[in-house]
Amino acid sequence: MPTPGSEDLNLIVATALSLTDGKVCFVGIGVPSLAAMLAKRTHAPGLVQIYESGAIDADPAIPPLSTGSPCIPDSSMMLGDCLDVFGDLQAGRIDIGLLSAAQVDRYGNLNSTVIGDYQTPKLRMVGSGGAHDIATLAPKTIILMPHQPRRFVDFVDFITSPGTTDSAGRPHPRPANTGPSELVTGRGRFNFSSGSLTLAETFAPFSREEALEGITFAVDLDPDFREMVALPSESLALAAKLAE
Amino acid sequence: MTATAKKVRKSKLIPLADAIGDHLEDGATVFIGGFGHSVPFAAAHEFIRQGKRDLTLCRAGADILFDQAIAAGCVKKVIFGYIGNPGVGLARSFSRALAEGTIEMEEWTNFSMVLRLHAARLGVPFLPAEILRAGDIAGGSIDVRTVTCPYTGRELSAIPALRPDVALIHAQRADEAGNVQFWGIDGDTREGALASNKVIATVEEIVSSETIASSPERTMVPAHRVAAVSLAPGGAHPSYVEDCYDRDDAHFTEYDDIARKPESIAAYLDKYVRGVADRAGYLGLFDHARLDGLGLADKAGRDK
Numbered sequence: 001m002p003t004p005g006s007e008d009l010n011l012i013v014a015t016a017l018s019l020t021d022g023k024v025c026f027v028g029i030g031v032p033s034l035a036a037m038l039a040k041r042t043h044a045p046g047l048v049q050i051y052e053s054g055a056i057d058a059d060p061a062i063p064p065l066s067t068g069s070p071c072i073p074d075s076s077m078m079l080g081d082c083l084d085v086f087g088d089l090q091a092g093r094i095d096i097g098l099l100s101a102a103q104v105d106r107y108g109n110l111n112s113t114v115i116g117d118y119q120t121p122k123l124r125m126v127g128s129g130g131a132h133d134i135a136t137l138a139p140k141t142i143i144l145m146p147h148q149p150r151r152f153v154d155f156v157d158f159i160t161s162p163g164t165t166d167s168a169g170r171p172h173p174r175p176a177n178t179g180p181s182e183l184v185t186g187r188g189r190f191n192f193s194s195g196s197l198t199l200a201e202t203f204a205p206f207s208r209e210e211a212l213e214g215i216t217f218a219v220d221l222d223p224d225f226r227e228m229v230a231l232p233s234e235s236l237a238l239a240a241k242l243a244e
Numbered sequence: 245m246t247a248t249a250k251k252v253r254k255s256k257l258i259p260l261a262d263a264i265g266d267h268l269e270d271g272a273t274v275f276i277g278g279f280g281h282s283v284p285f286a287a288a289h290e291f292i293r294q295g296k297r298d299l300t301l302c303r304a305g306a307d308i309l310f311d312q313a314i315a316a317g318c319v320k321k322v323i324f325g326y327i328g329n330p331g332v333g334l335a336r337s338f339s340r341a342l343a344e345g346t347i348e349m350e351e352w353t354n355f356s357m358v359l360r361l362h363a364a365r366l367g368v369p370f371l372p373a374e375i376l377r378a379g380d381i382a383g384g385s386i387d388v389r390t391v392t393c394p395y396t397g398r399e400l401s402a403i404p405a406l407r408p409d410v411a412l413i414h415a416q417r418a419d420e421a422g423n424v425q426f427w428g429i430d431g432d433t434r435e436g437a438l439a440s441n442k443v444i445a446t447v448e449e450i451v452s453s454e455t456i457a458s459s460p461e462r463t464m465v466p467a468h469r470v471a472a473v474s475l476a477p478g479g480a481h482p483s484y485v486e487d488c489y490d491r492d493d494a495h496f497t498e499y500d501d502i503a504r505k506p507e508s509i510a511a512y513l514d515k516y517v518r519g520v521a522d523r524a525g526y527l528g529l530f531d532h533a534r535l536d537g538l539g540l541a542d543k544a545g546r547d548k
Contacts, residue, residue: 030331052354052431053429053431054279054429054430065330065331065332066307068279070491073281073486079427080430081358081430082431082435083362083432086354089355090355113380118384123339124334126327126328127324128325128326128351128353128354129304130353130355131353132353132376133375136376136378158384159380160381162378162379166378172378172379173378173399
């Protein structure tokens with residue numbers, strides 16, 4: 001069982017804290033669903049969880065393996081379809097998207113498609129699914145990333161999901177007021193207030209240096225930077241239970 | 245319409261082997277229904293048994309059914325938004341086929357796949373959308389053109405219609421006439437079925453037309469859009485069917501190991517697909533206690 005202060009639990013708890021009560025959130029499988037489940041059970045009972053399979057206002061009892069898994073319809077207030085939920089997303093009726101990926105650059109561009117060359121990849125991954133759609137259309141996207149330096153790269157091998165700008169700093173063609181709002185690791189919270197990755201806080205027991213350890217590109221520091229913020233212990237305990 | 249009048253309709257209920265043999269041709273573009281829920285494994289295993297070739301398989305979220313069909317040598321091309329083993333890992337046979345250069349792909353996103361099917365359903369050549377103007381997906385394996393809105397001047401992606409030849413779907417029930425009732429997680433199943441020129445449905449049970457008419461809101465595809473319906477209880481295993489049986493999560497995990505090596509996936513297909521005649525035979529290979537735990541024990545030995 002993970003111990004308090006463990007990066008896995010910090011990632012779940014810190015992401016959950018960004019999910020405000022009453023917001024409508026497009027949730028994916030893995031840590032995103034754990035974070036949404038935790039938020040719903042703590043400070044955000046009115047959080048509306050939407051899954052790409054068409055499940056609306058879901059509250060799964062256990063972490064789902066697939067967006068179509070039985071625990072999702074068993075706990076949903078409405079079963080629509082993909083067109084309903086992606087349509088709502090494009091129409092601006094969903095507030096927050098949660099995404100993870102294999103690689104991220106300083107602009108929040110995400111790769112979940114290939115490692116290596118697209119035509120002859122070293123590793124072929126699952127592709128976008130709904131990730132590109134969420135990253136392009138959600139007013140706020142929270143990126144969840146374990147603190148593994150190999151995931152933080154100068155240039156992602158393939159831009160599956162667009163960040164703030166492309167790697168040359170040019171704005172991506174996309175609807176206004178959309179894009180990544182934060183990136184959370186098990187060690188700290190980053191934002192994109194400067195247009196590129198900016199460290200906003202670290203979680204106890206991690207220092208500023210530890211939150212940036214191994215990241216080779218320059219990371220800005222938020223003017224309101226806070227170090228070793230204590231995450232709520234009851235949330236950490238509940239996260240451990242949900243992740244079991 | 246009276247129940248008597250419905251009875252004179254021609255029955256579309258035929259054995260699955262005939263449905264696939266009669267309606268799914270080599271080279272066809274085939275939509276695969278089921279979004280985690282109600283994935284038509286029985287129908288896919290039947291086209292693998294029949295040695296169908298050069299198929300183009302399409303859907304938004306492609307799971308291990310695609311991987312099995314690729315490993316079996318039935319697939320020329322895949323069109324998808326996601327391809328993998330949901331919650332478990334990667335599409336291993338697909339990755340091998342890509343590396344060997346034996347498969348073509350069109351890689352989209354889940355939303356754009358749904359829009360492609362919806363456009364076909366509506367009978368229009370494309371639908372405008374805000375996605376696929378940024379990033380590397382457009383220009384990767386696909387060419388996405390843009391369109392200028394005649395009202396606002398705004399530039400949008402023009403997502404082209406995708407009209408499959410055949411849809412394979414699995415559902416809870418149908419009548420002999422072919423009215424197919426489906427409930428639970430839908431994903432892109434309804435869009436894909438109604439976008440396709442022909443629908444082949446497998447179902448858990450055949451019910452009377454009176455039963456269908458007692459809850460017509462559950463009908464996903466009406467009889468006149470269905471080419472064939474076949475009884476295949478347990479036909480979605482290892483996925484699940486709402487109100488019928490549970491998802492066999494362990495099987496998806498086991499499959500990840502099986503698909504890692506060409507020899508082990510070949511052995512799997514020989515045993516579980518080519519080595520059996522039908523779905524009842526397939527289910528008969530599993531431990532009774534395991535099937536019982538999923539609510540599937542009574543399904544073995546029932547399809548005809």
